[in-house]
Amino acid sequence: MAPQYAQSLRFRLPPLLFFLQTGFIVVFIFYVDIEQNVQTKQHAFTNYYSEFQDVHVMVILGFGFLATFLVRYSFSGAGFTLLVAAMAVQWAVILNGVESMYHRGKIWINMRSLVVAEMCTASSLIAIGAVLGKTNPVHLLLIALLEISGFVLNGWLLQTFLKVQFLNTIMLLHIFGAFFGLMLSWVLYRQGSEQQHEKEKIDRKTGLFSVMGTLFLWIFWPSFNSVLVEVDHLDRGRSLRAVYSTYLALAVSAVTAAGFSVLTSPQGKLNLFHIQRCTLAGGVAIGVAMSAVHLPWVAMAIGFAAALISTLGSRYIKPLMLFAFECHDTCGVLSVHGLPGILGWMVQLLLQIADSDDLTTAVRFAVFHICTLLITLSLSMILGIITGFLLKCNFWRPPQNKKFFDDQAFWDFPHLGGKN
Amino acid sequence: MAPQYAQSLRFRLPPLLFFLQTGFIVVFIFYVDIEQNVQTKQHAFTNYYSEFQDVHVMVILGFGFLATFLVRYSFSGAGFTLLVAAMAVQWAVILNGVESMYHRGKIWINMRSLVVAEMCTASSLIAIGAVLGKTNPVHLLLIALLEISGFVLNGWLLQTFLKVQFLNTIMLLHIFGAFFGLMLSWVLYRQGSEQQHEKEKIDRKTGLFSVMGTLFLWIFWPSFNSVLVEVDHLDRGRSLRAVYSTYLALAVSAVTAAGFSVLTSPQGKLNLFHIQRCTLAGGVAIGVAMSAVHLPWVAMAIGFAAALISTLGSRYIKPLMLFAFECHDTCGVLSVHGLPGILGWMVQLLLQIADSDDLTTAVRFAVFHICTLLITLSLSMILGIITGFLLKCNFWRPPQNKKFFDDQAFWDFPHLGGKN
């Protein structure tokens, strides 16, 4: 079967890539231009560019290498992340510019639009985390494009109808990506997946590569959470607060994840999966709750709680999801992005209510805030299910079960040495 | 024995982590806040934030991956560095803020306090380098907390009684960390360690991971040495000079280390250990001597001398330390941080004396400068010995000799594939 399958990708992937890429270039010819009035924003650029690159490093190196942990799927992990991200940022620039195109006739490229595009891409990479290894690159591209479309639509709905701030809609990327990916994985679920796949393993070296990805995410997360703060507020203080809060939340998160990992292990040992992923839960939760967090200890408490639910989720809910709901979650996106994201949402609700002067404001905020979550959850899950059914179609030549988690289905190694 | 040992960590590490972490959060509730008057420091932030992140990358990725070189201890190398650093920065923020708390009632978090905290953390990671693989994470946490306490105390003593500049006290981190770690390793020495431990080996891949750590340190060292210069002087020129000096010293250091590595090898081959560590000696020495270095060639000469003593130290003094003084130094911190640090101190002394206008100033400076070193050495060695005896206590369940340099004692790999 393998050669047949491989041949078929030849007439699926390149046509799709060239069709999309040509289409994007055509759109860019007619509708996209580089923003000219940068002279006045000279200072802004300076700050932005290095923070933009931090985000860029997180998306390409962080998510890319985090996905290399499977022993036989590391090239795909890093390579497909690059491919998907390169395509997705172009699509995200176009989609995010549709409104500006409608009003001003053009989509403008500037630092902000690229940062936003990278964040949308991050959202799609989270969704892909749930189905990693069980799909082919054609699937991954379609997932990324559909997920980004849904995420941009979600942001537009929230901004237009619920007057949610732009920054707050962007930070829902964790929740949107995670639940989109979970539903997708649920629809794509196949009989027999409840057993551990023989290739779904790590080894010492791929584990270490993915620790590197984790560390890139961990180190640059303060930039991820703070880069867009200034845009809306032009107040450096808020941006700095976002940096400090994220930094502290992540530090506490790393300590707490290690603690619960050892505590919940019968042998009292650290679990690599927890150290790799649950250490990041604090960054997710604080990102969502950011606008309401003013004190450093609150950020630390959020980091503690996020790492707690993330570790317990990885330990107990992930296997439950597989057996009870037939939903296999390769990278554990529910525990790493889904649950901490909802925790962040909840903390934001509580803090805003506590900060409110009168009951009316509080109730009003609570209603809007709950609607925000419900819309995001429904949209992500519905679109995840639709995408799943779309991808089930045999036209896309999904990989056979026994080719899951295997680079060999997609990569040609003429110079590969030995039996490695 | 293994399961017994592993079980015991379950009731040592998590309680310690939760106790410390809860304690830190409580301290943050009452005494720590984010500095508000950032509006006026808008420009400073810009510079600082990206240099802060360079330091952050050095501490987490640089030191973390430098410690992955042991073939069976790489997860511990990277993972424990993250855990220790996450805990240590919080402790360092608190300790460094004690004086401000006394005077202004609060500990203020700003870019500078985080950078200083990262540097204290770097100091503790250097100390840990001497005992890497021979300790458990509980030990490492205690070492880090005690080392940082000692280092902050040392800085306070020097500033208060000898009027040493803040920047100069911080740069003693290499000397303090190295001698603290050496004494610690001496006290923890066990019979039988004079033979090469069967697991104290590198392989091609872990060697390459640790080369990556080296390169992160090598690349970002100019930021490490320059980031705090501006704080004290508000003169961009001095900060730039620190950048150029460090850059040149490191370049010369890399060339020189390679030269002496080949020259002292009977087969005329490069030694990976020298390339990984002695290339960094120039950064250490120039960091300590910084305030007295004004000409680029002086920086280059320091880089040359530092790499020379570092390479010769690794080749000849390291085995001597083991056999003669029963002191096993896993990462060679004496040759990499200790000796080059003292070289830097000596160069600073000579340059300051040469720069002095009259004899009185020169003698006065020399006396103060010698006292600075003596205090730092005594304090670090005494505290290292005390910490060592504290850790010898069986309560902390030290790993057995045969579990040295082995991830398996601490990490649980349910998905680990093959025999890797």
Add this chain to the structure above:
Amino acid sequence: MAPQYAQSLRFRLPPLLFFLQTGFIVVFIFYVDIEQNVQTKQHAFTNYYSEFQDVHVMVILGFGFLATFLVRYSFSGAGFTLLVAAMAVQWAVILNGVESMYHRGKIWINMRSLVVAEMCTASSLIAIGAVLGKTNPVHLLLIALLEISGFVLNGWLLQTFLKVQFLNTIMLLHIFGAFFGLMLSWVLYRQGSEQQHEKEKIDRKTGLFSVMGTLFLWIFWPSFNSVLVEVDHLDRGRSLRAVYSTYLALAVSAVTAAGFSVLTSPQGKLNLFHIQRCTLAGGVAIGVAMSAVHLPWVAMAIGFAAALISTLGSRYIKPLMLFAFECHDTCGVLSVHGLPGILGWMVQLLLQIADSDDLTTAVRFAVFHICTLLITLSLSMILGIITGFLLKCNFWRPPQNKKFFDDQAFWDFPHLGGKN
């Protein structure tokens, strides 16, 4: 033979290193100083320093790890890159400052001179890519010094006689390095090299290390292309346009390289070599064409075309070069730097002609532009051939054929574990 050979390096490499390093320090004593009037350039520093570091990361980590792909040659790949770069930047600083020394009596070190030195180093590392694994470190050092000398001479000729802008001469580094390296490899060609060398292989882990190098280059390339733009123009807009153009060209390049890699593979599989190198072709081409590219879609089209010729070149021209012209190109520098560089040159010509107001300007520009390429090609190829004959000399003890692509000839691993 092996011990004999290894012994001989002991009396070749260290004397060369110490002679050169001492020489450089002596030159620095008499002629080099740090630029003092930085107060007025305060703002420039801020931008520069973080972009300088991006370039630094690309040269050391990007090129270094890209060269680790050979299964038995990874230490040499990363280690020799560091050694060569550390030496080459010093030489480049001196050479680039000769003119300033002539006029102002001193060579001044500032951010710009270091960035330019790093770019010259990048040029020499490209040349080295063609002969990687078939040379010893003494060769590599000589190649780097001669290549940089030639490249600086080429820039000086073009600026002096053809009035080419400084930025445009620097960006020819890809073309100069690639053709220098190709000629070198042609001269050094040995009988028997037409068969695949048994050690010229990758494995999963070294492949992944070099993907990491690729990603560092891919992520930071916008800084590489934009950092020197501002120098000549003091117009932030142009620098920003360079960032956006490079970013878009690289994104399209990654997508296109993947598409053509699958399309030209009989099994419809991705080729790691293409993903590692051809994804970067867009950055090369846009770098050369930069000054004429004003619209984002043009950048994207350049990225598409560059990845196309790069992928086809790797697939079809690389084997042809080996069989027909007896030129073995380890890293495929012709397809990755040479051809995309010439494409960029051609696009610049076409765009400039299209932008010209009248025929005279257009013809004039075309003549100058064609001369630029001809001079660069001739000089690089002639110098490559001369360098090749110089290195053929047995005095430098070239490695035997069977020691090609093997770390063991140069590295001493006392602690190396197992059979890895």
